[in-house]
Amino acid sequence: MIGPTPTQALRRLHDALGAPPGEVEVHVLRHRGTCGDAVDAAAITLDVGAPVADAACDGACWAAPAATVVRPGHRHRFARLDRGVPDELAACVRGECDEPQAGSGEAGLTVRLGRNDGSLTDVLTRGGYGAYAVAAMLQPARILEVLRGVGLTGRGGAHFPVATKWGLLAAHEHPEKVLVVNAEEGEPGVFKDRHLLEGDPHRLVEGMLIACRATGIHEAYVYINGQARNGRDAFERALADAAAAGILDGTAFGGDPVTIEVRSGAGGYVCGEESVILNSIEGERPVPRFKPPFATDSGLWGRPTLINNAETLCAVTTIFDSPPPPTKLLPLSGDVPRPGLYEVPVDGNMTWASVLAMAGVAPARVQALLLGGPSGRFVLPEEFDTPLEMRTLGAGGTVVLGPRADIAAITRSLAAYNARESCGECTPCREGTQRLVQLLADPATNRDRIDALIEVMTEASLCALGGMAGRHVTSALAAFPDAFEVTDPTEASR
Ligand SMILES: Cc1cc2nc3c(=O)[nH]c(=O)nc-3n(C[C@H](O)[C@H](O)[C@H](O)COP(=O)(O)O)c2cc1C
């Protein structure tokens, strides 16, 4: 049976939902979500002569509590409303706005964050499900071909090519293969998936449906960090709306039916490792599995399993764009005037210096960036003008370390964090992370032993928590050898 064309399907949905496609009326979106809640955005009254709805943070966490005036083809964010609602906001509602102002990206994954009220109607008006409408018409092999051409890589940290992983699943005949979405995000300093879930959950649903279409999967689970309540609530609302509109069962776009369920984890860094998620969903102890077998062959309940990060699947919704935006989400925090979520083009031109400029940071004030948290490394100022490379960005968590940052204390604290978060399943990590903390009390004297220990942990740990636990230490000792005073080993472990 030939399904509706993408345009027909989207128009039918718009009609069914009672909203005309095209431009929307003037309204005001009050930014809520976790960023807004943290500063009591709910208490901000906006009596400005236009309908007010709640939205999530648009990535400008520094601006909370904030609101965006949305006019056809134009929007303007007003920051720090706790200091008073400025007259300019009401003026903007009347059409007297300054230059249109960017919030998060103008294209890409963040384009709807803070700019839609989360309703399916609003999402459809802003281009939602357009990519799935196309994918539902294509043969799976064709979707894989497009994906291969785009060269999208996984955004969970390892940047594994998405088309390769999907191809492995597509090749399996197993009738009960599954998709698992990794939205655990337990790594300190990373808050990108939370923003996506809270601000544009339909984009994740859409990416999942495209993945299922391309691989022949009909059953999916979304594993959301147990502490990410707002994200889970927003995603479940979106799921219910998508189901009611016939998007999940194939009625709306003609794709195959997919069931999607949500699962929550207890939190913890290792709970984001993919095989821990599988154990957790199965009700087993949350520890990594030995590999092989890989999840693509034997994952959830022994079935072939596709595991992708939430940002990866959101990025899948852009593969039919011409050209797809080669962007990465960078959660930026630390000594920075405008902390928040930045979507940056990794296009051969973007540098750390440009990223810092967006966030209002003078590069001369920066000692280093910590990229990748407890599994990461220090990026030094001499690298700031080098173009960013996708594969070096990990999950993207970036902490700006200003002139007063104590690099030795940060290094020791990350080492102690890894020791606490080690699940204890394998000896190199269980013992090694503890021993590393002790040796860091006097790195100059212990340097050879530190290097040898890190080599063993890197080679022999069961998962990448232990495997990468020495990375920031090696990086700090190479770049800041004189930063480390001798301390009491018990102090170092605090
Ligand atoms: C300790 C540890 C924590 C991890 N945490 C996450 C996480 O929070 N989210 C995530 O997507 N991947 C995380 N990963 C990577 C996953 O194991 C897996 O590679 C990823 O979900 C694959 O998705 P992708 O191919 O879309 O990147 C973690 C890995 C390790 C070793």
Ligand code: SF4
């Ligand atoms: S490397 Fe660490 S976290 Fe990973 S299995 Fe071994 S003990 Fe557990």
